[in-house]
Amino acid sequence: DAGITQSPRYKITETGRQVTLMCHQTWSHSYMFWYRQDLGHGLRLIYYSAAADITDKGEVPDGYVVSRSKTENFPLTLESATRSQTSVYFCASLTSYRGRTDTQYFGPGTRLTVL
């Protein structure tokens, strides 16, 4: 579990501010994901990345931006935070081998509150 970390673990910000959530993995996993978790919705995919410099939208990408210049890092930026983005954010990584999907490993999560 220590192979994937998120920072900060808790964040309080105000509406309109830019916030960046960090995700770092030490396994050299090719795929990385960002999910948000809200009561009653389970986990919903925001963005994902198949490799460095390759990113794509998930189910709920509006208001978020991602980048992946290095394999081990996958930051998520809220360009102008809104109250509806108050949530718990989980980063995950995955390896694929010969077309077989492997386990998604989740980070410890970041609890974000937008006032």
Place this chain on the structure above:
Amino acid sequence: GENVEQHPSTLSVQEGDSAVIKCTYSDSASNYFPWYKQELGKRPQLIIDIRSNVGEKKDQRIAVTLNKTAKHFSLHITETQPEDSAVYFCAASIRNDYKLSFGAGTTVTVRA
């Protein structure tokens, strides 16, 4: 996109009894179905998964069954213990896509 529905949303069982959680999915191309357990304040952790080329998989007290024709899969927990109390999520992904679509979760409470 894929739509995963999960029932029930809450489940209370007596210690030692069995618990069953059911999920349905919409996209027949989905071929990977993991189940995650999440304890309060913790990250989701994989407990069992099944791929579309098998109908059932067991791991000690937990088992998962898959019915591809009906597009539903289920989690079975036998001989429940207090430490089984948690939120359980089912998920599905399409071959070579790797994007998981999650159900809304089932809160399981095991009564001592």
